Amino acid sequence: MTKQKLELTWIGKEKTPKLEPRILLEDLQKSYHAKERRSENDIYNNVLVHGDNLLALRALESDYAGKIKCVFIDPPYNTGSAFKHYNDGLEHSIWLGLLRDRLEIIKRLLATDGSLWITIDDNEAHYLKVMCDEIFGRPNYKTTITWQKKYSPSNNNKGLASICDFILVYSKSEKFQNNLLPLTEKAKKRYTNSDNDSRGPWISVGYSNQKTPEQRPNLCYDILNPNTGDHIKNLYKAWKYAPETHQKHVAENKIWWGKEGKNDTPRLKLFLAEGHGMTPHNWWPHADVGHTDEAKKEMISLYGADDVFDTPKPERLLKRILEIATNPGDLVLDSFGGSGTTGAVAHKMGRRWIMVELGEHCHTHIVPRLQKVINGSDQGGISKAIDWHGGGGFRYFNLAPSMLEKDKWGTWIISKKYNAAMLAEALCKIMGFKYTPSEEHYWMHGQSSESDFIYVTTKTLDDAHLAAISEEVGEKRSLLICCCAFRLETGKFP
Structure with a gap:
């Protein structure tokens, strides 16, 4: 009898994308830092990535695998009625595949004691739960939190009005330990x-x-x-x-x-x-963590009445999650950046953060919001509750284009958009090396261990070049050379 297992299946489940690990290019004009240090706890190396979140997650993997303490994502709910800034209402199988591909990388990014928090409504919550069980393992399912997103039902709804959304919580492993909440x-x-x-x-x-x-x-x-x-x-x-x-x-x-x-x-x-705290539970009334109307008022104060997301999350909701899942200095990731609430709250609470956003609202919403947080002019949300007055900063990155492109004859070639430094960094990422170019040795572009290095060049290397490099590398170190071509006598280098 064929061994069977219980699983969720959908059209195209067996198709998984092959992702090129792109490099990230900092745009110094968009990176932003406070003019002066406000405290010893200011954090400046936060990361905002503009680009496709699947490719961005893959790009982050080499540097951040096993280092993220908390991932919060607020993906499109697939209802056909979500906010205009996202392409919601995807066909069901496409939506499941979209989330699966991202969650598999997120799992690799999480620290062994890390946790994942996903907001969702009842339209897809049960499918998402089964899929997350398969990816993270049922023993690592922690709870489903019911968040009272509205303080009263809409009278326009002729059916059963929905006043709650849900937050699925998973851990990377049994090493996850949640914090207690401060006593009220x-x-x-x-x-x-x-x-x-x-x-x-x-x-x-x-x-x-x-x-x-x-x-x-x-x-x-x-x-x-x-x-x-x-x-x-x-x-x-x-x-x-x-x-x-x-x-x-x-x-x-x-x-x-x-x-x-x-x-x-x-x-x-x-x-x-x-100083004992309170054990968190999975019923979160709006009185404790806010509701969507509160979140919209926060958005209006930041962006104006004509440019508000339909389903923003209040800062108090993110504050509660980060209180439970993280401590100051921990690293938080949100790969569906939206209006930037996760980064704003994490910044105010002294957590390091990474956000990814593809849409233009990365520039119209997230960057202006974070600038207000950093210069202290954002006194909405949780600012007064935690006595926030600004500080810190973030680095802005664009996702690099593909390293390869086709020429006019249809042949794959290295993209003309890549200079020598970009090519070296890209090859380091693809080959599993950390990009650490040496100022002393021209051939030392990256390393995977104390004695294992990589050299990337578009030159053609001959016997003389290889012999000189070999002598400098020595017998106790190894070097991988990625070059356009090489010429040497057969048997000279065993």
């Missing part, structure tokens, strides 16, 4: 001090695990209630903590046995002064 004022009021503990207000949390004793035998042991002398067994569930951790809790007087001291199971005291 409402949450702080839950802390009391019924036993007049000198450490101040506290709450208690359960001591039992969701795993059974059979699943976690190392977390099954007797716990002594010092008030009654009873040895407590947890017959149906394991404890949350290892024996040595429990003894630490006992020594720190953090075990709570109830008001009378006779509860059947212990609880752990968490003190407000210790």
Whole structure:
């Protein structure tokens, strides 16, 4: 019997594009930095790429594979009614293929402890979930967050009105650990001090695990209630903590046995002064993270009333995601840059960021927005909440054209748009070398290790050239030469 598996399939699924790893060309006229350093935490090496996001992701792979802590993408929803800046309403199979090709590269870009967050509506959410299970593995599915994008349903809708979108969350591996959220004022009021503990207000949390004793035998042991002398067994569930951790809790007087001291199971005291956060959940009401009307008002303040995306995301929504998934200095990627919300929020929160956008709104929306963030004039969104006053900068890159083009006879040749430096960098990327041109050795354009190098030239090399290079490279180093042609005596170089 043929081995079968459960999978989502669509027309053209077996067709995967062969992508040339392009180089990125910085446009110094569009790169932008603050005139002065505002703090020691200013970040200047953020990256904005203008170009096709599939080719851009491939271009980023050689430098950023395994380094991205958080990817947030807000792809076209394939509804036929999305904003004018994108070609939404793609045929279903094309849409699935478009996302699959990009998600496979995104997975390679993610750090082992990284995570992916995708916003989607209920039109494609279930198909996307199955596809992401296949790419990332079902064990790495974390949750589906329900975001209340509207505070009231539209009266123009004759059917069942949609007031929510969804955020699928996946990790690269089991090493992902989310952060706790800061305590709200409402949450702080839950802390009391019924036993007049000198450490101040506290709450208690359960001591039992969701795993059974059979699943976690190392977390099954007797716990002594010092008030009654009873040895407590947890017959149906394991404890949350290892024996040595429990003894630490006992020594720190953090075990709570109830008001009378006779509860059947212990609880752990968490003190407000210790700064414990809140565990994130998957229901995000608009009161906590904003709604689309809030986002549109943010856009109007930035661009004017006549040029607003139909489905922008509020800055508070991105702030919540980055609070959970990242720490200051971590690297964030958004390959569907849109209006630039991800980069703006990441910048204000002290995260490094990379954004990719193909459309002209890269120049009409993203660049002006980021300039306002950097010079401190953007005081909308989360700016006041985090006391943002500007700083940092970003580098603007264009995606280079293909290295190859056809001449008038239909023969593939090196593109005339490539100069020597571009060609050397492109060959380094294609051959798996890091482009690090040496000022000392003309033949050292890149390297893949401490002793492995590459030399790129359009010249024809003869015996004399090769002999001179060989002598300079030496026996303990290796050199890959990419040249137009070479002439040498047979057997001279074994």
